[in-house]
Amino acid sequence: MFFREISMRSVNFLVSTFFGIGKLPGAPGTWASIAAAPLFWLLMDQPLWVFGLVLVAIYFVGVYCSGQYEKQIGEKDPSSAVIDEVLGVGVAMMSIPHQWPYAVMAVILFRIFDIWKPYPIRRLEKLPAGWGIMTDDLLAGVYAWVWIQVGAFVVNTVLK
Secondary structure, three states: OHHHHHHHHHHHHHHHOOOOHHHOOOOHHHHHHHHHHHHHHHHOOOOHHHHHHHHHHHHHHHHHHHHHHHHHHOOOOOOOOOHHHHHHHHHHHOOOOOOHHHHHHHHHHHHHHHHHOOOOHHHHOOOOHHHHHHHHHHHHHHHHHHHHHHHHHHHHHHOO
16 A cells, blocks of 8 residues: 555656656746657647547546645645646647647747636636646647647638
8 A cells, every 4th residue: 555655646746747847947837848849749640539639648647647746745736747738738739730830839829828828727727636737728728729720821821
């Protein structure tokens, strides 16, 4: 029982902090977003359902682990819990053109919406435990994705 508890605490830490990236000084959410982008870049060649399944798995595993991690360290929505940024960048990069300027834009726009928290993102933060940690960044990723789609449409249709 003791070793199982230690093991789950370690899993919660590793998942929530994205293998410790959340413990980097300065801007852990930005570091996690940058670190996640190449992983999603590699997924862009996969069918959309595979990409979506990965995002669903990250969401639900993140809800559980970040909720447990929050309890473990006794801090509400700790800044070291960055699995939500991983999810948000993944959502922003889903089905965008497979060109590096779009990937960079996905990271930048996601971080803007994640920090700014326009309506109703800030309200979603108030959901309990891991649900609040993950869901606000899910919506920030959706906002970034929408703007990238609009930008891609303008570049590929209107400006051509």
